[in-house]
Amino acid sequence: xxxxxxxxxxxxxxxxxxEESAVHVRAHLEHCPSCRxxxxxxxxxxxxxAALETKPPDxxxxxxxxxxxxxxxLPRVRRVITSLVGVAAxxxxxxxxxxxxxxxxxxxxAAGGGALESGVENAxxxxxxxxxxxxxxxxxxxxxxxxxxxGQPGSHGMDDTSGFPPKADAEAPAAVPVPVPDxxxxxxxxxxxxxxEDGAVPPPQNGAPAxxxxxxxxxSPGEPSPSDEIEVSPSAFPPDDGSP
Amino acid sequence: xxxxSELVRTHQGRVYNVCLRFCGNPDDAFDLSQEVFLKAWRGxxxxxxxxxxxxxxxxxxxxxxADFARKKARRGGTVSLDETQLPLPDARxxxxxxxxxxxxxxxxxxxxxxxxxEYRQVVxxxxxxxxxxxxxxxxxxxxxxxxKSRLSRARLALREMLIKTGNYPEDSASNRHKANGxxxxxxxxx
Numbered sequence: 001x002x003x004x005x006x007x008x009x010x011x012x013x014x015x016x017x018x019e020e021s022a023v024h025v026r027a028h029l030e031h032c033p034s035c036r037x038x039x040x041x042x043x044x045x046x047x048x049x050a051a052l053e054t055k056p057p058d059x060x061x062x063x064x065x066x067x068x069x070x071x072x073x074l075p076r077v078r079r080v081i082t083s084l085v086g087v088a089a090x091x092x093x094x095x096x097x098x099x100x101x102x103x104x105x106x107x108x109x110a111a112g113g114g115a116l117e118s119g120v121e122n123a124x125x126x127x128x129x130x131x132x133x134x135x136x137x138x139x140x141x142x143x144x145x146x147x148x149x150x151g152q153p154g155s156h157g158m159d160d161t162s163g164f165p166p167k168a169d170a171e172a173p174a175a176v177p178v179p180v181p182d183x184x185x186x187x188x189x190x191x192x193x194x195x196x197e198d199g200a201v202p203p204p205q206n207g208a209p210a211x212x213x214x215x216x217x218x219x220s221p222g223e224p225s226p227s228d229e230i231e232v233s234p235s236a237f238p239p240d241d242g243s244p
Numbered sequence: 245x246x247x248x249s250e251l252v253r254t255h256q257g258r259v260y261n262v263c264l265r266f267c268g269n270p271d272d273a274f275d276l277s278q279e280v281f282l283k284a285w286r287g288x289x290x291x292x293x294x295x296x297x298x299x300x301x302x303x304x305x306x307x308x309x310a311d312f313a314r315k316k317a318r319r320g321g322t323v324s325l326d327e328t329q330l331p332l333p334d335a336r337x338x339x340x341x342x343x344x345x346x347x348x349x350x351x352x353x354x355x356x357x358x359x360x361x362e363y364r365q366v367v368x369x370x371x372x373x374x375x376x377x378x379x380x381x382x383x384x385x386x387x388x389x390x391x392k393s394r395l396s397r398a399r400l401a402l403r404e405m406l407i408k409t410g411n412y413p414e415d416s417a418s419n420r421h422k423a424n425g426x427x428x429x430x431x432x433x434x
Contacts, residue, residue: 010396014370016377041403044348049371051349056260057274061252064281068248 004028004035013042248288251297252281258373259305265368266309267316268357276312280304302373303383306365313361348411355405363398366391 004012004025011017012025029036259280264273283304291300356364369375369383370391377395381388 006400007392007396010399011377011392014377014395016392038403042399045352045399045402045406046371048348048352051346052265052353052372053257053261054264054270056256056277057270060260060274060277061249061256064252064256064278064285065249067278067282068285 003032004038006038009035009039010042013039013046248285251284251301255298255301256281259301261372262302262305262368263309265356265364265372267312272312276305276308280308283308299375299379299383302369302375302379305373306369306383309365348406351406351409351411352402355402355409358405359398359401363394363401366394367398367402370395 008017008021008025012022017025029039256277260273260277263276263280264270267273267276280301284301287304291297356368359367365384366380369380370377375383377388377391380391384391
């Protein structure tokens with residue numbers, strides 16, 4: 001007895017065989033146990049494929065919708081914006097500080113020696129060579145009152161240079177620890193972030209001490225910056241070869 | 245936008261499963277699925293309705309999977325096997341398998357990974373994406389006859405692997421059929 005053409009048998013199982021051919025296959029299967037068994041195996045394969053079906057992760061569709069800007073993960077966007085606002089506030093504060101620095105401050109390269117003398121005179125603070133600049137008497141932004149005494153020996157505030165250890169290379173005082181006055185600043189900035197004279201903010205360093213009131217840890221150098229996460233606008237995806 | 249959201253919800257399961265069959269691991273399947281839908285979103289404006297959204301979406305899926313396979317091949321992960329002499333796992337180290345559906349599915353998954361890409365592609369589009377022969381032919385730009393031929397050969401290869409790994413009973417009529425017909429040869433034409 002001749003057996004079925006296997007291509008036809010396979011197509012028959014799929015329901016893709018034209019009816020006139022399907023009639024012949026159906027009739028043959030009734031009398032040929034061998035072909036019937038093969039048809040059963042093919043059918044079992046279909047069952048196997050059905051059993052292979054895996055539920056996609058729950059995050060697939062929301063992730064797609066989020067990436068094209070239609071998703072509901074707005075809190076994350078808000079977090080990024082909040083972080084950027086915080087960084088901007090810090091930069092403004094640093095610019096204010098830099099502008100108000102007295103001529104005798106060690107950050108003004110030519111006056112390093114005078115600052116050293118001032119620090120030596122202050123016996124109370126001289127015992128803590130690594131102490132950061134004194135914290136402002138409140139949680140607000142650093143205002144003029146905090147730094148108004150700058151340049152007056154013996155007063156409190158940024159003029160008290162005993163907190164800065166004397167540096168041999170006074171001609172290159174490139175960086176200074178900057179206090180962060182408000183714990184609401186959440187990302188990209190730590191209290192020990194160093195600001196160079198020209199206002200550039202270097203990336204945070206490993207091992208920098210954490211700010212006590214900082215509710216969220218500052219990102220490590222390997223983590224994406226807030227700016228990396230802002231790609232939620234559909235316009236960020238120009239049409240490409242996805243067209244049919 | 246609601247339409248696109250609906251498209252994603254409706255097809256995410258099948259797109260994900262097609263990707264899973266092609267790339268073999270859930271993480272890559274997830275990434276590929278997202279890539280497919282993002283490409284679909286970007287290409288929505290250019291879609292002119294010359295084919296159904298359904299077919300178009302699976303074309304994107306196939307292309308994404310093909311790109312993935314090419315990258316994998318460059319890394320040395322090519323799948324290559326002869327149509328009649330399939331490199332099968334040593335059944336001595338396989339646990340006793342039954343005909344239970346779950347066991348069959350598990351064995352089938354392993355067997356699928358050993359199929360040549362062009363066979364795996366066709367059988368996956370048929371069984372997982374549930375596309376018709378015509379849709380597969382259009383999508384892959386091949387003849388319907390080629391779809392039919394590849395499907396039957398893919399099934400024979402899968403069946404042969406499952407028999408050798410003990411997923412079909414030894415005394416099944418299919419084995420007798422195989423013995424008579426050399427496991428995939430033509431037995432005649434109706």
